[in-house]
Amino acid sequence: MSISADKPRAVVLLSGGLDSATTLAIARDEGHDCYALSVHYGQRHVAELDAAARVARALGAVEHKIMGVDLAGLGGSALTDLGVDVPNAPSEGIPVTYVPARNTLMLSLALGYAEVRGAQAVYVGVNAVDYSGYPDCRPEFIAAFAEVARLGTKVGVHGAPIAIRAPLQYWSKAEIIRTGVQLGVDFGLTVSCYRADPQGRACGHCDSCRLRREGFVAAGTPDPTHYCVEFAPSRTGP
Amino acid sequence: MSISADKPRAVVLLSGGLDSATTLAIARDEGHDCYALSVHYGQRHVAELDAAARVARALGAVEHKIMGVDLAGLGGSALTDLGVDVPNAPSEGIPVTYVPARNTLMLSLALGYAEVRGAQAVYVGVNAVDYSGYPDCRPEFIAAFAEVARLGTKVGVHGAPIAIRAPLQYWSKAEIIRTGVQLGVDFGLTVSCYRADPQGRACGHCDSCRLRREGFVAAGTPDPTHYCVEFAPSRTGP
Numbered sequence: 001m002s003i004s005a006d007k008p009r010a011v012v013l014l015s016g017g018l019d020s021a022t023t024l025a026i027a028r029d030e031g032h033d034c035y036a037l038s039v040h041y042g043q044r045h046v047a048e049l050d051a052a053a054r055v056a057r058a059l060g061a062v063e064h065k066i067m068g069v070d071l072a073g074l075g076g077s078a079l080t081d082l083g084v085d086v087p088n089a090p091s092e093g094i095p096v097t098y099v100p101a102r103n104t105l106m107l108s109l110a111l112g113y114a115e116v117r118g119a120q121a122v123y124v125g126v127n128a129v130d131y132s133g134y135p136d137c138r139p140e141f142i143a144a145f146a147e148v149a150r151l152g153t154k155v156g157v158h159g160a161p162i163a164i165r166a167p168l169q170y171w172s173k174a175e176i177i178r179t180g181v182q183l184g185v186d187f188g189l190t191v192s193c194y195r196a197d198p199q200g201r202a203c204g205h206c207d208s209c210r211l212r213r214e215g216f217v218a219a220g221t222p223d224p225t226h227y228c229v230e231f232a233p234s235r236t237g238p
Numbered sequence: 239m240s241i242s243a244d245k246p247r248a249v250v251l252l253s254g255g256l257d258s259a260t261t262l263a264i265a266r267d268e269g270h271d272c273y274a275l276s277v278h279y280g281q282r283h284v285a286e287l288d289a290a291a292r293v294a295r296a297l298g299a300v301e302h303k304i305m306g307v308d309l310a311g312l313g314g315s316a317l318t319d320l321g322v323d324v325p326n327a328p329s330e331g332i333p334v335t336y337v338p339a340r341n342t343l344m345l346s347l348a349l350g351y352a353e354v355r356g357a358q359a360v361y362v363g364v365n366a367v368d369y370s371g372y373p374d375c376r377p378e379f380i381a382a383f384a385e386v387a388r389l390g391t392k393v394g395v396h397g398a399p400i401a402i403r404a405p406l407q408y409w410s411k412a413e414i415i416r417t418g419v420q421l422g423v424d425f426g427l428t429v430s431c432y433r434a435d436p437q438g439r440a441c442g443h444c445d446s447c448r449l450r451r452e453g454f455v456a457a458g459t460p461d462p463t464h465y466c467v468e469f470a471p472s473r474t475g476p
Contacts, residue, residue, distance in 0.1 A: 001414070009413055065305070065415045068307070068308050069305070069306070069307050069347075070262045070305055070306050086443070088293045100349070100350035100351075100353040100354050100391065100392070101346050101347075101349040101350035101353060101390065101391060102350070103390060104346040104349060104350075104386055104387075105343070105347060105350060106338050108342040108343040108345075109307075109339075109343060111338070111339040111342060112338035112339035112340070112343060113338075114295055115338040115339060116338050135389065135391060135392060135394065135395045136389075136390040136391070138389065140384070140389050141389040141390045144382070144385040144386045144388075144389050145386055145390075147382040147385065148342055148379070148382045148383055148386055148443040149342075150382075151373065151374075151376065151378050151379040151382050152339065152341060152342045152373055152374035152382070152383075153249075153338065153339060153373060153374070154338075154373060156373065157373045
């Protein structure tokens with residue numbers, strides 16, 4: 001018998017971006033020992049994985065796992081297929097940066113990790129407001145996956161199912177940033193850019209950079225993002 | 239414009255075992271061009287992957303992809319963790335060969351592959367009768383995943399969702415074997431054993447071997463399984 005009681009455990013999907021860093025801070029603030037999981041699915045922006053490791057360390061994650069999945073072999077997305085250009089302009093409908101079944105896959109890996117570690121919850125930083133047209137960021141998708149978690153795991157059958165928590169679901173980017181700052185997240189450690197250079201410096205132009213910049217402006221918080229030297233906020237070209 | 243009309247496409251999860259080989263034969267018989275997907279999740283019985291390649295070729299799959307996922311890093315199952323012994327005796331409840339969230343993960347990969355290839359269906363050889371206590375082989379799990387497929391993909395949002403088909407769901411092992419034989423499956427190419435040697439020869443003793451042997455007896459079909467030289471059907475020890 002141990003003297004100190006164990007804290008409840010949570011697995012947190014950590015991409016290295018702004019949203020998932022705030023999600024990790026929330027899971028910790030809600031009293032969990034946090035097990036961070038980053039998935040390397042052949043995306044071009046590997047700088048995010050370095051950022052994830054920095055964020056996990058800074059926010060006191062108990063463990064940080066990076067799992068590899070060779071999704072790049074499937075093709076079909078600008079984020080994993082080098083033959084498709086990442087666009088600058090906001091796109092109509094579902095963007096070409098959509099990775100087929102990405103969140104389903106990442107939640108599946110998180111679910112397996114949670115079951116092995118005895119975690120009570122999986123936290124994921126999806127967001128319905130700024131969701132940019134990704135179908136697997138919508139609340140109804142998260143609810144459907146929670147059913148899969150309940151019916152498809154040993155703990156779901158024999159005990160309490162592993163909860164799927166998406167605390168940022170209905171927040172604006174500005175609210176996410178303000179909450180992160182309150183909970184001690186250093187957003188200078190995070191990388192959101194789809195085209196970050198190997199040092200994790202952001203292009204300033206892609207959809208993700210644009211949403212992030214606008215978020216800091218709306219939150220009234222200084223933007224600590226490290227941009228490429230070529231980037232100046234007034235420039236709009238590629 | 240092409241002269242010959244394209245057949246509908248299906249992704250078929252192909253483990254190299256008896257059930258998934260029959261499932262591939264059914265998907266083909268139902269008029270699909272079949273895209274076979276095998277997932278290498280760190281399982282010890284790699285001989286199954288060689289078997290999958292043989293089966294895909296023999297049954298005329300258009301493409302066969304093997305995707306790697308380092309699930310072994312998570313531990314927690316006798317099939318991926320070398321520290322846990324694979325048992326001989328049938329076990330009560332959920333067996334230690336259970337891989338956390340395995341079918342959720344494999345269906346997720348199949349879903350992404352189906353979306354990229356424009357497939358209308360994913361076929362999976364799960365079975366509720368011989369399901370050996372795996373929660374993620376039950377019909378209610380498959381139904382929950384179908385909802386995830388509908389809500390979490392681009393095609394599900396903008397067109398017809400990708401169907402999740404589990405044709406073996408309510409069949410006995412004998413029915414699966416009889417159907418496979420009718421559809422031309424050579425079960426001598428398949429490997430079901432949890433402890434197959436590198437040449438794909440079966441131990442004859444594990445749960446999977448036992449179910450398979452009993453199935454051939456019940457189907458009244460000669461058992462074409464390649465067993466290890468040490469195995470004789472009368473022997474019951476390890």
